[in-house]
Amino acid sequence: MNKTSEFDIAGSAVSDMRVAITGAAGSLAADIIPALLEACVELVCVDRTKPAKDLGLEWHICSINDRDALKAAFVGCDAVVHLAGIPLEDEWERILENNIDGTQAVLDTALHAGINKVVLASSIHATGFVGIPADEAVPADVRVRPNTFYGVSKAALEALGSYYHDRYAMNVICLRIASRFSEPQNVRMLSTWLSPEDAGRLFIAALGPQATGFRTIWGVSRNARGYLSAEAGEAIGFHALDDAEVFAEQISEEAESNPLAAESQWDRKYLGGVFSSDEPPLQPYSIDNQEPHQTEGSNK
Structure with a gap:
């Protein structure tokens, strides 16, 4: 595989790593798998279903x-990328089983497999009730203020990551995806x-040698226009x-006639936007068919 690419400098540090990726049939995985393969990462894919295009992995x-x-999936792996879970607001029982219990299962299995690097897909909604800043950018370690049960599950994911780092010295990198x-x-x-x-x-970068602790x-x-x-x-x-x-120009024109493209009062107030409203968007997909389109948040 040709390593000379836009990922060459960062990718060279992770080339030849064997990495397990949970939620590998989801849309976030579809975004990052090509980059990881281009960086010569050997991937082990874990999901409830196998996509039509399995890329021979x-x-x-x-x-x-x-x-x-x-x-069995984690055997011989150097790191785990954990993407699996419910990607929007849902009933508490389903959130608990899939997003919180599932994350603990991944971290604990990685620990007992001798894996010392886990990258966790968190979400902006772990901090959804943090206010939009007036001037300075919001730091990445701002305290959790979840705006949904989904956001709570991502706050719990981060807390579990912190626990496995402090107790077992595991390197855990939580990515608060916007x-x-x-x-x-x-x-x-x-x-x-x-x-x-x-x-x-x-x-x-999260898999690389600079991402420790x-x-x-x-x-x-x-x-x-970013404030993160x-x-x-x-x-x-x-x-x-x-x-x-x-x-920007395209969206501004669309916003004139389409309220969904316009900026809402929630967008102006909280990091989590409309997800901080009284009626946050709900998860419309069955957990047995985890193939939603790209969404706000972390994994699918």
């Missing part, structure tokens, strides 16, 4: 709560957009390149 079809199956779409969908996303290409750069990092592109600090990401070698501003 190694697949383990199982629930993340099936610890025996996870143990608005991950192929293109920004509304005015708010001109500030919070994470492009697919920058998502690839983010995960490569326990850290929270904003998953966001280099947006001119890039400092923590740059400290591990994540240098976003894309800027939502190239879509």
Whole structure:
């Protein structure tokens, strides 16, 4: 495989790593798998279903709560990237089982497999009730203020990561992913957009040697209107390149006639935007068919 690419400098540090990726059939995985393969990472894919295009990779079809199956999948791995889970607001019981219990199962199985690096897909919604700043950018380690049960599950994911770091010295990198779409969908996303290409750069950096200890990092592109600090990401070698501003004129025109593209009162008040409202968007997909389109938040 040709290693001379835009990922060459960062990718060279992770080349030849064997990495297990949970939620590997989801849309976030679809964004980052090409970048990881380009960086010569050997991938082991874990999900409940196998996509039509499996890219000839190694697949383990199982629930993340099936610890025996996870143990088999993690054999020989140097790191785990944990993406699996419910990606929007849902009933508490489902959130608990899939997002919280599932994360603990992944971390504990990684620990007992001797894996010392886990990258966790967190979300901006772990901090959804943090206010939009007037001037200074919001640091990546701002305290959790979840705006949904989903956000609570991501706060719990980060707490579990902190626990496994402090008790077992595991390197755990929590990526607080903002608005991950192929293109920004509304005015708010001109500030919070994470492009697919920058998502690839983010995960490569998180797997690299500079990403040690326990850290929270904003998953966001280099947006001119951005208010999420890039400092923590740059400290591990994540240098976003894309800027939502190239879509600004298009979105502004659409916002004149489409309320969904316009900036809401929630967008102006909280990091979590409409997800902080009284009626946050709900998860419309069955957990047995985890193949939703790109969404606000972390994993799918």
